[in-house]
Amino acid sequence: MSQLHLVIYLDCNATTRPRPEVVEALLPYLGERFGNASSVHRRGQAAKAALETARESVGRSLGAEHAREVVFTSGGTEGDYLALRGALRARPERRHVIVSAIEHEAVLNTARALATEGCEVDLAPVDAHGVVRLDALERLLRPDTCIVSVMWANNETGVVQPLERIGALAHAVGAIFHSDAVQALGKLPLRVAALPLDLLSVSAHKIEGPQGVGALWIRTAAPWLAPLQGGGQERGRRPGTHHLAGIVGFARACDLATAELAEKTARWTELRDRLERGLLRSLPGVTVHGALAERVANTSFVSFSGVDGEAVLMLLDEYGVCVSTGSACTAGDDAPSHVLLAAGVPEALARASVRYSIGRETTAEQIDETIERTAEIVEHLRALAPPGLEVLTP
Ligand SMILES: Cc1ncc(COP(=O)(O)O)c(C=O)c1O
Structure with a gap:
């Protein structure tokens, strides 16, 4: 051994570790069920059907109103990156960004890059327990705040953030609210439709799914424009041939984690x-x-x-x-x-x-x-x- x-x-x-049920679900898509979900022929259509079934599963686990709000990505990092940059593309007149001081590097380093590209970036402080200080956040918000990004649960401490109140504050100035829920999926019930959220990123490999796959949830009415250009996959929101096996495994992991x-x-x-x-x-x-x-x-x-x-x-x-x-x-x-x-x-x-x-x-x-x-x-x-x-x- x-x-x-x-x-x-x-x-x-x-x-x-990807659980056996996940591996069992995804393996056929690395073999006899291979296919490009954008192809018109029967193999492509079978791949497309598997993709859309997976989208339904992930959407249900997030508590999304519509499955089509789920955009498959290569993981949490890409979801965070797309969320921030997509919000700024949709609202170019707003150049102020707020992220919490305890974000994962995926958000922090994207925000740092934005700061070198003409955005003003503020870090929302936390209290001694690691919870975002709502009073301080409220003072940072401005009429030109484009996006506020605060994670649902912290990856180091596990501390859960008051998303409902943060989202309400962000929306009061017309800002877009994004949450990195990579460490919340499978650990907390997610009800995105019922919360004042616009964008949310998740990742499969934290919930016994495969590495290199995740999703960005984009509320139907949210102002957001795809930062990546390429093919028309994911309704033009995220180009590139799907990682179908990974997505099928992710969906199975979501179903099990939620149940x-x-x-x-x-x-x-x-x-x-x-x-x-x-x-x-x-x-x-x-x-x-x-x-x-x-x-x-x-x-x-x-x-x-x-x-x-x-x-x-x-x-x-x-x-x-x-x-x-x-x-x-x-x-x-x-x-x-x-x-x-x-x-x-x-x-x-x-x-x-x-x-x-x-x-x-x-x-x-x-x-x-x-x-x-x-x-x-x-x-x-x-x-x-x-x-x-x-x-x-x-
Ligand atoms: C809170 C948080 N956000 C983002 C990520 C990045 O996710 P991925 O590894 O899927 O890119 C992680 C992974 O460590 C994380 O814990």
Whole structure:
């Protein structure tokens, strides 16, 4: 058996293993059911039928009013990029953009690029719990604000944002409201039609679907113009031949994730609480970030004061426990989490953080083993720390 079968995988916010039902659903489209959904012949029409069935599934999971509002993309990054740039193309007279300070790099770096292209960009601050400050956001909004982008659930802390109130504020000045829901799909009930939302991006690989596929939901009446030009696929909103197998797998993952949401949330809450209680009991100087805010049930971002989170990650990996120190997209760069810094967490504590993200296959035994290994490692690292380095007790 390969070493990879022995791991305790607690990095489900980075990616998840495609579940067998998903692989089974998509495989025929890499073989005998291949086809281009734009072709007129029967093979093309069969592909088109599969594509539209998948669109219905994804639309249902998002709570969209119409399936046609779903535009398939290559994932969350592309959805975020298209959302921001498409809003600016539709409303060129508005050049002000607001994104929250805790967004994923997909939004933050798109906003940074827009700032070099003549847009004014403001970052909406968050409070100590990692929740966007509505008073501050309201002060930032202007008559020329084109788009406000605030994620539904944060990928590092799991903290859920008050979208209904943010959307109402954005709409009060006529701005378009986008949410990156990559970490919310499959973890929270999404009811896009009922919320003051215009655009929403999601990704398949966070919900046991394949990598490299996702969707941008565009409300029918939303002002938005495609930033990418090419063929007429997706009603001209996203050109390029469809990744049909990926889309079929995504749809199956959506159906399953939505059907199992309540049961999974209950189980994940228990496991997450077990992990946090265990860590807090085993060690001094443990901080659970966002613990007092509403969070998705699978995510726990924890700091162990006096140690380097990266060192904990590497040593846990030696024991076969896979975690991260924050966003997988910034892993390897040396900067502390921008999400924690935005919430006012001191840099040293931000550098001492480890993210555990639970999945469908996580068991209580794995959590207990993880608590034990983490405690051992943190104690070991603290014992090696130079004298004078304090273990802060929160
Ligand atoms: C909140 C958030 N947005 C966007 C992305 C990017 O999604 P994708 O990997 O599908 O491009 C991620 C993935 O890490 C994410 O967590």
